[in-house]
Amino acid sequence: MLGRSHNNLRALSRSGRVFGARIDSPLSQQPVRRKSGPYGYTQAKALVFSKNGEPSDVLQLHTYSISPSLSSKSVLLRSLAAPVNPADINTIQGTYGAQPSFTSLIGTPSPSAIAGNEGVFEVLATGDPASPIRKGDWVIPAVAQFGTWRTHAVAELDQVLKINKEGLRATQAATISVNPSTAYRILRAYGPSTGISTGLGMRPLEVGSGEWFIQNGANSGVGRAAIQLGKLWGLRSINVVRERSSPEETEALRAELVGLGADVVVTEAQFLSRQWKDQLADITNNGREQIGLGLNCVGGKSATALARSLSEGASMVSYGGMAKQPVALPVGLLIFKDIRFVGFWLSRWNQQDVTGRRHMIDYIADLIREGKFRDVPLDEVAWNWDTDISTLAQEVQGGLQGFRSGKGIFVFGDT
Secondary structure (H helix, E strand, O other): OOOOOOOOOEEEOOOOEEEOOOOOOOOOOOOOOOEOOOOHOOEEEEEEEEEOHHHHHOOOOEEEEEEOOOOOOOOEEEEEEEEHHHHHHHHHHOOOOOOOOOEOOOOOOOOOEOOOOOOEEEEEEEEEOOOOOOOOOOOEEEOOOOOEEEEEEEEHHHHHHOOOOOOOOOOHHOOOOHHHHHHHHHHHOOOOOOOHHHOEEOOOOOOOOOOEEEOOOOHHHHHHHHHHHHOOOEEEEEEOOOOOOHHHHHHHHHHHHHOOOOOOOEEEHOOOOOOOOHHHHHHHOOOOEEEEEEEOOOOOHHHHHHHHHOOOOOOEEEEOOOOOOOOOOHHHHHHHOOOEEEEOOHHHHHHHHHHHHHHHHHHHHHHHOOOOOOOOOEEEEEOOOOOOOHHHHHHHHHHHOOOOOOOEEEEOOOO
C-alpha cells in the first residue's frame, strides 16, 4: 500500500524559512574542532533527565567521555541537527505514551535518559572497515527513544538508518522522520469505508481522484506536510487554523498554506460557528463530493466539529491532542453515519513496517531534493561546546507555546 501511485512524484527543497537568530550551518563553517581527551576519548555532552517534570526543572547538561574502542557492529556519531517536538517535551513531563529507560550508561550521578527522538548524525568512525555505513555518511535513528539531544553518540548498526545526504541540508534531514512521515502514513493508509460487506475495512484516498480530507492544526508540521503530499497526490484539503493576533497575520497564514497547496483554509472561529454547515455544503457541492478522511491533532470541540464534517463511512484519525481535552463522539455519527474513529502512533507503524519506512524516508527526501516539498519554518538554536544549559532548556520549555515563529531545532556547530 505504501508504495502505490508514487511514480512521477519526486522533488528539491527550496530554502526553508528560518526564524530567530541567524546562525551558520555546521556544514558551512570552518572544519569542526572535535573535542578530544586523553588516549583518543571523545568528549560529549547530552541533555538528560533523571525524573519527569517540566524541562526547565529537570533537564541537565551532562559531560561524558566516549571510548575510541568500537565493536564491529557499532559506529561513532556526531550530531548535526535535532528538532524539539511536542512528543519530546511530553516524554520529559511523563505524559507521553512511551517512556525511555533510565540508565547510568553515560555516567550520570543518577540513572537518566537522554532526551530527543529525532535528528541527523554524521558518522565519524566505524568499528568494522567493511561496515555498510561508512565514515562521512548521514544517519537518522531507526529506533524510538534514541536520545538525539547530545553532541555525540555510539550506536549499533541496527539502531540507525543511513540516508542519502546529497542535496539535503542537515535541518531538512533532521525533520523528515516524524511530521512528514506521520502525514504520509495517514494519507496512504486511512480513508472511507469499503462497504458493509467488508466489515470494518477502509481504503486510503485514491491518488489523483480529487477526494477531500479535512484537518485541524493545519499549520503544524504534520498539517503542512499533509497539505503538500495531498496536493502532489491529487487530493483536496480543507484546513482549520487558529486565528492569529491580528487579521493581517491570519490572512498571511492563510495565504502561506494556500501557497503550499491548501484548497480551503478556515479559522477555528468559522469552523465552530453555526454557519459552517452551510459553508461546508458550498465547498462540497451540497455534499455530493465526499470528505472521506479527517486528521485530528487538537481534540475537544475542534475534534467534534471535525467529525461532524465528515461524510458517511469516513474515518477520523487522531494523532495528537494539543488542546488537552477529550474527543467527544456524538453517538449519531457512530450509528447513522458509520464514522470510524481511530488513533495513530507513528512509532508502532515504524516497528511493524521497517521496509515501508525505508521507502517512505527515501521518497520524502527525494521530494525535498526536487523542490516539491517545502521545509517547515524553523527557529534554529546553535549548540556549541560552550552553550549553557539555560539556553538549551529554555528552547525546550518554549516548545509547546502557541504562535511560535518556527519549529525549534538544535543545530550543532563546534562540539
